[in-house]
Amino acid sequence: MLTELEIKLLESDAHRTSRISACNYAIRKEKIEELTQIAFNLYHQSHVMAFWTLEFVCEKKLKSFVPFINSFCEVLPTLKNDSAIRPATKICFFLAKSNHRKNGISLTHDQEHNLIETLIDRLIQDEKVAAKVYCMKALFVFGKKYDWINNELKEILVQDFPNHSAAYKSASRNLLKKLNK
Template identity: 30%
Template sequence: MTLNELYKDLDYVNHSREKRAYYAQLIVDNPDAMRHVLEILFMVDDPRSNRAGWLAEFATKMDITIILPHLDYFTTHMHTVYQDSALRPVAKICEYLTISYYKEKHPETRKMLLSSHKNCIIECGFDWLITDQKVAVKAYTLTSLYHLGTETDWVHPELKRFMEDGYHTGSAAFKARCRHVKKWIEKFNKKQS
């Protein structure tokens, strides 16, 4: 599948779970196409960018290994995404990656997700938290930063400070995620003591 073919096919991808799953399966079946999906995702001013994000998210959920060969490209470009409907899948992919690495201990993820990638996720994550983003982006980011903070010691204190500062003005969904993440941090800190 060429970049142009994929670009045209994105016209047929919509919000429906069925369409996203169908096209994501095409990507999983043709892993080399993932690079093209990411290239279109990072065409940040293009209306198809968000559709490429949906595919990247669904394909990564189906098979985490689909994104692993592209981690350098993904992590060095993810800071450019700004449209809400494209940024949400980027944040979700970061969440998938950190869960795969830290919680599921997926061998290929643990081999390929390097410190440089983690640092990019941390940097973007805090940028997303301090800027005006939708609650889904912030919720996924809280989870990602929690996991990354189990290895990078300064992350949890900064994350806790952010959650405390934003808790009273946050939405119900944001507050719920904050409560979960605070419990995870407390449990992690007890284990470390």
């Protein structure tokens, strides 16, 4: 028997309005825990759709995601589906930005370490451009706290620059300008 949230996810599609509708439903009905369980279960039929929805939940109400950050850090390196990796790396970016702000969420040292390690791995692996761009952006934010990240990021971007698409080159060029200031 499917839950209401599972039905909502199955009825959703990749369109932004559909994902926002599923997000609003999860927030309104307080289904964030169930949503994370579905997203983090790589074998669930709605795993990808749940990640798409979770991205919007984190964009709107990141603090509601705090209880699930440890589980997120565990599942993040195991993700295989490109359609789940992109929203997961965007969630990493939201976490990095919030962690950097005064009134944002506070990640533990272990959580930061896990996210940084996975983001670097994703950046050097054969991932789609959108996921790599969010990895770059999140690492840049973490680099404001940990200097070594900026050096590593700069090295990766320069080394990989000639081997990628125009979209990757554009994003890395913009980030390299910021890193070289």
